[in-house]
């Protein structure tokens with residue numbers, strides 16, 4: 001699972017495909033699907049008493065799309081790229097852009113086992 005909440009992605013297929021990077025709101029279904037800001041929006045009809053709409057009515061919400069329909073967007077090289085994993089010198093695991101090799105943030109704390117001298 002290489003796409004995480006808060007990442008920027010480019011939607012490559014479907015009605016909302018485009019060149020603008022969009023933010024991932026949530027990852028669902030164990031990483032198979034994601035919800036992306038302003039992509040695949042639908043009107044959900046809710047009854048009275050819903051926390052976001054006490055009066056009831058129509059809520060506009062994003063529905064999940066398949067992760068294979070997006071590309072990771074690298075902020076550093078401003079282009080759609082791929083993400084890899086690697087260990088840093090202190091032994092923590094991080095994600096990186098395979099194109100410019102910029103770090104995309106650490107995903108697990110430092111472990112002595114993976115430290116490099």
Ligand SMILES: [Zn+2]
Nearest residue numbers: 074077097100
């Ligand atoms: Zn990059």
